[in-house]
Amino acid sequence: MLSLTRSRLIPSLSRALPRAQAALYSTPSADASLHVVTNNQGEPKVTAAVAPQSPNYAAVWSENQQPRPTQHSGPRFEQAVMELQPNPLSAMEMINSEPIRMVNGRKAVCDGGGGPLGHPKVYINLDKPGPKGCGYCGIRFEQEHHH
Numbered sequence: 001m002l003s004l005t006r007s008r009l010i011p012s013l014s015r016a017l018p019r020a021q022a023a024l025y026s027t028p029s030a031d032a033s034l035h036v037v038t039n040n041q042g043e044p045k046v047t048a049a050v051a052p053q054s055p056n057y058a059a060v061w062s063e064n065q066q067p068r069p070t071q072h073s074g075p076r077f078e079q080a081v082m083e084l085q086p087n088p089l090s091a092m093e094m095i096n097s098e099p100i101r102m103v104n105g106r107k108a109v110c111d112g113g114g115g116p117l118g119h120p121k122v123y124i125n126l127d128k129p130g131p132k133g134c135g136y137c138g139i140r141f142e143q144e145h146h147h
Contacts (some may be wrong), residue, residue: 095138108141
């Protein structure tokens with residue numbers, strides 16, 4: 001029974017494998033990274049597709065960081081499918097979406113959640129107005145106003 005099943009599966013796999021490999025390792029055409037946009041006069045204008053740096057942050061956030069289309073343009077990414085490449089979330093935007101933690105006293109204590117996944121305990125001075133961030137994890141603390 002096993003040899004009969006194997007003989008039926010192997011020919012179908014051997015036909016499908018070259019097609020799957022060709023689709024996976026094919027070099028994208030030059031037209032795949034271009035968009036055609038029409039201007040006010042109806043004339044077509046070809047522009048390069050702009051990929052965001054991360055799903056939640058569109059621009060670069062460092063002077064040394066390359067924009068996403070040019071950072072993946074070497075021999076290493078020549079035959080890569082860019083939609084399958086990792087595109088992690090921006091940590092800056094994730095921290096900005098975290099609410100500011102209000103503290104009653106003049107100092108806040110942050111240990112990053114404690115345990116093996118945390119960071120060394122730090123004390124943050126909250127005497128000056130405005131939120132202050134932890135140097136390790138970026139969580140922001142602010143002193144509650146008592147007026």
